[in-house]
Amino acid sequence: MPPTDPRAPSDPLREYQQRLAQRHATHASLDAEDLRLARLRLLVFGAAAILAALAWSGTLSPWWLAGPVAAFAALAVRHDRVLRARTAAARAIRYYERGLARLEDRWAGTGEAGERFIDDAHLFANDLDLFGHGSLFELLSIARTQAGEAMLASWLVTPAGAAEIRARQVATDELRGRHDLREALALAGTELRSVLNAESLVAWAEGAPVLRHAWTRAAAVVLTALALGTGALWLATGDATPFFIVLALEVLLFVPMRAALQHALHAAEGPARDLDVLAHALRLLEAERFQSPLLSSLRATLETASVPASVVIGRMQRLVELHAWQHNQFFGPIGAVVLWGTHLAWAIERWRSAHGASVRHWLKTVAEFEALQSLAAYRYEHPADCLPVILDAAAGPVLEGVDLGHPLIPESRSVRNSVHLGGVHPDEGPHLLVVSGSNMSGKSTLLRTVGVNVVLAFAGAPVRATSLRLTPLALGATLRVQDSLQDGRSRFYAEIARLRQLADVALQQPPLLFLLDELFHGTNSHDRAVGAAGVLRSLLARGAIGFVTTHDLALTAVATELAPRAANVHFEDRLEDGDIVFDYRMKPGPVTHSNAIALMRAVGLDVPGA
The missing domain is CATH 3.40.50.300 (P-loop containing nucleotide triphosphate hydrolases)
Structure with a gap:
């Protein structure tokens, strides 16, 4: 058994009270900044309105509007960050308020009761009040994703083997003093819970290929190269015939595939948003280094060919962002000529083929970390309890x-x-x-x-x-x-x-x-x-x-x-x-x-x- 983490304070009540006070102070400061920025935005908007009226009357050049518009845009970006930070501070306040409720034995009714896990046929779960109001699950769980809650529930109703029990004990010993990680993971999990649809995400990631004829991918590369070449030829010589022949070939080959291509592109939009939120939680775990074998092995599952999962997810996010370019009125015609959507559809399909099976593992890893953090928090909050x-x-x-x-x-x-x-x-x-x-x-x-x-x-x-x-x-x-x-x-x-x-x-x-x-x-x-x-x-x-x-x-x-x-x-x-x-x-x-x-x-x- 590794030594106790020296960062683990001896008084959980005092630690949570101090952290709660700090989060209240942060929230109050962000409230004040929110008010200041709202007033500044109103002031800049008023100034812009006055300048716009003067420019309309011909008194001033329209270029005078550039400053207020840029200032308003900068203030909007800053204001959005402040609002996000204030929301995070409010979530942190609720997190530590519930922690104090657990320490003060007034926790019943303050957390997730796990009622969906109640099974009347189970051999001991109902008998021992594992789920429901005031249950063991409600006392233990700080998981915020449904997958994390399900993982913890499965640990309660299915006894682990001796080796796995010892591995969890070592892991929770390492985690119990890591308050910042536990708080950050809980806050990320709250966002995941409100946004992520795990079932539909896994179904998309592991679904059957939408584009089935691999030769069309090579044909798209060739036709794009020909379109660029013949377009340059047209500009250089004025002969447009080769260019329009290439366009005709593109229409003949890819218009029949339009429905499949559009499905591949649009079906990825929702999962990409889910993955972007998931990546936030994964980055928290990727930034950590662990000593215990269980935590180290979980951390290792977040890499594919030595590439962090958050980076892999970022590639999918960029593909969806590039797809959005097609809706730009200036780039749209160019994208159509170079088969922009076709290449992106194939790139998305390649991503699903290479990484789709990993999505389930990423979700499972976050869930297992949440379950371990629940046990680690309970262990930290009850230092007098012993390890069996x-x-x-x-x-x-x-x-x-x-x-x-x-x-x-x-x-x-x-x-x-x-x-x-x-x-x-x-x-x-x-x-x-x-x-x-x-x-x-x-x-x-x-x-x-x-x-x-x-x-x-x-x-x-x-x-x-x-x-x-x-x-x-x-x-x-x-x-x-x-x-x-x-x-x-x-x-x-x-x-x-x-x-x-x-x-x-x-x-x-x-x-x-x-x-x-x-x-x-x-x-x-x-x-x-x-x-x-x-x-x-x-x-x-x-x-x-x-x-x-x-x-x-x-x-x-x-x-x-x-x-x-x-x-x-x-x-x-x-x-x-x-x-x-x-x-x-x-x-x-x-x-x-x-x-x-x-x-x-x-x-x-x-x-x-x-």
Whole structure:
């Protein structure tokens, strides 16, 4: 692991406050300059109007207008730059305001919630609040492009391999102190999000060739040379016949191709604008030099034959600009004679053939940088969180967390607990913890805490813990299994269907980590006890490890039956002055009492004593 970046300040809150103050000052200064330039432009316009009236009356020469016109044009250019800079400053203000909101635990609802990534069929995403309002995705994501958001979302729902996790950890260590790059990439991403249509850009870049007969390209070169030569001959001798013969050949050959040529030219206009915006983000990355292997390899993908991607994109931009010359009334006739549009159409087709496949990779590279920057920002903003240690799979399924906390719960209200599951030998740790306790005591929160930290670990992010050691694991949960009116499924049927999926996953590698909440609570006590024991025994036999919660004291006997592979733990509560108080601390052994009746009375239900 490389040393910590010395540029990373120790106080994220102070760093963001200072940067926010600087951006506010910049915005205020640009506001003032905007007002000055607007007044100057109005003054110059007024002066030009007066001079124009005097020139019209013959009092002054029209040449007097040259100065005000030039001054107005220069002011317009300067004003445009100021307005762009002010827009960037406003975006930077919003960027750091959201950063402060994350640090102050008031971030929910301030960012992209990732609702489009919600998948009810996923084995753990809904159960662990990965997407939606106040979700893990909203806390993590500073990506501004849709591709960057999709990349981060895929990292959360698809665990990475051990080597990739370590590579991301090293990369985020290098990135976490690079605030200027992170800010610039976020601002460029905002522009990309508002302008770029990634799907249509990739479709154009990778589309089938529009011009199919290569010999017409050579014919165009020959005819252009002949047109220039015969035109010179016409000027020198006055004989126009050869020139018009060449023009006739051009018409015969290329008028039938006009539709294809126009399609090749006009189809490139929109993608060229998208590429120009993309090039801004790529130039930011091309200007950086990285030490970590992952960042260096991503940086290397931005070059084609040692030519930076932004330069390659610039060539396409110039081709589209040259095409615009055809619309000039003076150059248009010349362009028609020399087959200007034909040559440009072929040049665009050559660009697509040489670089079209790279566009998808450029977009993917920007997306991956955005995802890494999201993890790097989270790592910078939570310096007390630790990096998990990914153990070799030969250690057996292992999950060992010390002082685990839930990252979506403010630290001031978070109660941490330690867990230890698995190992090669049974005496190293149980493979199953049966978590009992009364309602609202913290059982489900424990499962979500474990699950979210495992998701973070396998995404390459730091975890909310003093330490976390784990082997590669597949994850599955039943914390938020729901019925479906559309599919005609009850909650119980949805639960057993999910359990069947988890049983199938448990037959594969890596081993399954299951998080089962209130198993079979929709059926009677006898069936629940028999079914739970059978399911848990089957999962353990398939090499899985995990947790099951219950407030049914009868189910705690399952741990005794499956010992030493299983153990009981519990959360408890107590009555203080008529109120139920929870400490949310996990303790060994089964719970010994229930608070259901007390809770009913607490909300005003008329429930008799036992």
